[in-house]
Amino acid sequence: MPWFAGVKREEIKWYPTIDPEKCVKCGMCMNCGKSVYDWTENGAVVARPHECVIGCTTCANLCLGNAISFPDLKELREFYKKNNIWSKVKKVLEEGGKLLIKK
Ligand code: SF4
Ligand code: SF4
Structure with a gap:
């Protein structure tokens, strides 16, 4: 994966954070092609943050509750x-x- 270019993915601070107060459990973030989220009884959780594509903000852009943010x-x-x-x-x-x- 060229984005890493010798830098460990874990060193790059880019991953979503969900504000549980704003999440309306629409499920849209589960559409992430990198399976960053898991669905739980409390809605979506960020389960694999370092699978997030660096620079991507698609889930935040489409989140119904505007609950997702990035660094x-x-x-x-x-x-x-x-x-x-x-x-x-x-x-x-x-x-x-x-x-x-x-x-
Ligand atoms: S897209 Fe936003 S509102 Fe919908 S489940 Fe995910 S975090 Fe919650
Ligand atoms: S920003 Fe993109 S890759 Fe990262 S969790 Fe959201 S949809 Fe998935």
């Missing part, structure tokens, strides 16, 4: 800058042939 994007961008992640990712993409122009 500050500014901090994430600072982390990327400090760890040179943009150029590392580009290198991985180039090596994987993902930046080849299709003819």
